[in-house]
Amino acid sequence: MKQRAITVLNALAVFAAFLLLWQMILWIFRVPFYMLPSPWAVVKAVAARFPSLLNALAITAEESAGGLAASITVGLCVALVFAQFRWVRKMLLPYTLLLQTVPIIAIAPLIIMWMHAGIAAVSVIAFIISLAPIIANTTQGLISVDENLVNLFLMHKASSRQLLFKLRLPHAVPDLFVGIRVASGIAVIGAIVGELFAGSGRVGEGGLGYSILYASSQMQTDYMFALVLAAIVLGFSFLFLVMFLEWHFLHRWHESARAPE
Amino acid sequence: MSAGDSVPEIDITGLRKQYGNAPAVLESVNLTVAKREFITLLGPSGCGKSTILKLIAGLTAPNAGTIRVDGMTPLNARETMSFVFQDATLLPWRTVTQNIALGLELERVEAARREREVAGLLELVGLKHVAQSYPRELSGGMKMRVSIARALATSPRLMLLDEPFAALDEMTRDRLNEEILRLRAEQNWTAVFVTHSVPEAVFLSDRIIVLAPNPGRIHAEFHVELPGPRNSAVRNSPEFDAIASRVAHSLRETLRQ
Numbered sequence: 001m002k003q004r005a006i007t008v009l010n011a012l013a014v015f016a017a018f019l020l021l022w023q024m025i026l027w028i029f030r031v032p033f034y035m036l037p038s039p040w041a042v043v044k045a046v047a048a049r050f051p052s053l054l055n056a057l058a059i060t061a062e063e064s065a066g067g068l069a070a071s072i073t074v075g076l077c078v079a080l081v082f083a084q085f086r087w088v089r090k091m092l093l094p095y096t097l098l099l100q101t102v103p104i105i106a107i108a109p110l111i112i113m114w115m116h117a118g119i120a121a122v123s124v125i126a127f128i129i130s131l132a133p134i135i136a137n138t139t140q141g142l143i144s145v146d147e148n149l150v151n152l153f154l155m156h157k158a159s160s161r162q163l164l165f166k167l168r169l170p171h172a173v174p175d176l177f178v179g180i181r182v183a184s185g186i187a188v189i190g191a192i193v194g195e196l197f198a199g200s201g202r203v204g205e206g207g208l209g210y211s212i213l214y215a216s217s218q219m220q221t222d223y224m225f226a227l228v229l230a231a232i233v234l235g236f237s238f239l240f241l242v243m244f245l246e247w248h249f250l251h252r253w254h255e256s257a258r259a260p261e
Numbered sequence: 262m263s264a265g266d267s268v269p270e271i272d273i274t275g276l277r278k279q280y281g282n283a284p285a286v287l288e289s290v291n292l293t294v295a296k297r298e299f300i301t302l303l304g305p306s307g308c309g310k311s312t313i314l315k316l317i318a319g320l321t322a323p324n325a326g327t328i329r330v331d332g333m334t335p336l337n338a339r340e341t342m343s344f345v346f347q348d349a350t351l352l353p354w355r356t357v358t359q360n361i362a363l364g365l366e367l368e369r370v371e372a373a374r375r376e377r378e379v380a381g382l383l384e385l386v387g388l389k390h391v392a393q394s395y396p397r398e399l400s401g402g403m404k405m406r407v408s409i410a411r412a413l414a415t416s417p418r419l420m421l422l423d424e425p426f427a428a429l430d431e432m433t434r435d436r437l438n439e440e441i442l443r444l445r446a447e448q449n450w451t452a453v454f455v456t457h458s459v460p461e462a463v464f465l466s467d468r469i470i471v472l473a474p475n476p477g478r479i480h481a482e483f484h485v486e487l488p489g490p491r492n493s494a495v496r497n498s499p500e501f502d503a504i505a506s507r508v509a510h511s512l513r514e515t516l517r518q
Contacts, residue, residue: 148346156367253353253395
């Protein structure tokens, strides 16, 4: 308990020092307001435009969550097929690595050409960018089962379905969570970057990325900072949620599962 | 069902095993194990003793020779066998109870019977107080008990044990040795036990097969006859020491060649 209090105090002290440094830079170098607003101005911008900020946050959250949910579902299915059919894995696994190297900025215009710009298009971008880590980690977990455990199942005449669902899949759950943790971060980034290209200005559809672009064109630097802050909050919430679920499902049996700190 | 007692539990003739083009792991192995016999395969590492177990279990195929288990091929006889591995090989996401039930579950035994069997086994191996614990909460000896209980759950007639106690401290090992004999006396299975510990082999076995390496082959055979019941007292008897020293001598010969 005391240890935890010290950790929190440390974090707060670093944050306070960061704010002070920020303010000092403003005072010493006389940076104009439209280049770098003061911390207090950012707080005021958050307060003044809270409803639209929250709205943008909700839209980006929806896009990232949609993309992430799709990549977990598709990624898990692909990994199960890879685990069950070695030849499919040999043939297709290299391409999933390619998926990881696809520059999202390069394909975003294509997505817009095929779909209308908007929440769905951005979700697709978040999905594409977050798929690879789920496939890679889950496949690894499914196929790296101890040989004697497989032998044990064979001794009891296990079917290949029993092997998959009673041995390989539960064994891969910790790896699946590692994949989701990585994917949750890049799904949020994917959604924000996606909005820069495929965001829509229609009422109720402008997420954080789109709003940052708009605020930048209006030189609303304080609001841009507020939006960046919201993006950080969103990324952190995703990570925290995933870590909580990981702990919830694994802490009883798995060594590496620890309480979110 | 089981053939009559006249059919040996295991009958191995002219067995050869070789992986790829590497030198043979096993060469001309002939071995017959009677029903309800406890035999131990004893030998230095690399003599192929674990490979013999895997061949009996049908987990790998021989390059030459035949193996019959109760008159059947290993694959057909599988449901009469249980295998205990060197590591406890428990599923970490299952509780002790769920781990013991695994074999029954895979063989699609109905839930009610499964629960009854598992409850009986928890009692038998003294694990009742940790029934709902996960493997990571158990000591090495406890994990091995769970592993043995899981193997016994499917009521095997043949137990294949691959150095199950090699990783345990001596006290735990001695205690589990006594327990293995108690369980066998109650349930009457045949056992093929692999170890590299002479005292363990002498204490457990009706017969000890000493194997020599390069290529793995049978070097010598000892019938173990000890006075009285096999409990901790017998370990200090002169008969025990006499057999142990003869077996140890034979084991040293295999290394000198």
